[in-house]
Amino acid sequence: MRTLFQFIIENNIGDIASVLGLFLAIIGFGITIFTVRKAKFAVLEVRNDIIKIDTISILSEARATMEEIERLHREKAWRILPDRYTVLKKSLISVQGANPDLSKEHKESLNRAVGQFTIIKNKIENILSTHADSPDASKLNKIVTKQIDNLTQVLEEIKNTVGR
């Protein structure tokens, strides 16, 4: 044992071990920071995917509501339509609120749908309050169909980004 200590002292092995120890500690610290950052990034990605899945669900419901609105226009069910427009607008507005990072094109599409349904709602409310003639359902549905197409495009593009 004494010979071993003597060997360590004579060859300055203690100093070398300290330097090596420090070096290993720095590498270990770097690896820890890298792992923590990677985990943090993974958590953020999962959170973003959850928001996207939630958005897909709301937009799918919004599209179904638009299709129902088209049917109600054909059936001339004017009295129940204002409530449907309100539900639809709330969905579209909530998607915009929950997704501030949506692309410019997607924001424009959602905004356009809100604008178009605001005008349709005002028209129907006006007709109901003044007892004016029923509007042309096919003309209204031409607008609704265009919004369904736009929303479908937004929906598909968001679906394609989940997990990426």
Next chain:
Amino acid sequence: MNSKFTQLINQLHEKTVNNKINWEETAEENIFLVSFSDYSVEIADYSDESHDLYKLRIYNKEGKIVDKISSDNCSYLTANELKEVYENARRKAMGADEALGELLESLNEI
């Protein structure tokens, strides 16, 4: 009138004439709409036989009106520009230029 409104009308006019913005038809024959990331703008014609009346409204993301201007409460020049914006928006939304182009092409082929 707010000078920013004058600028907005100028820009809308310029961008519409240069086909930089896409006006769309709406459920109302006399209203056309263009949407951006955060706001939408509608231009409407409420003219009758006795006088011209054009209105421009700005909607936020929630579909609420944040500001509006009417041709009967602005300068003659601005009112005229509102009318021009409406006419160009209508032509753009209805595809008037494409229709005229195709008609001319058809006539040339006869």
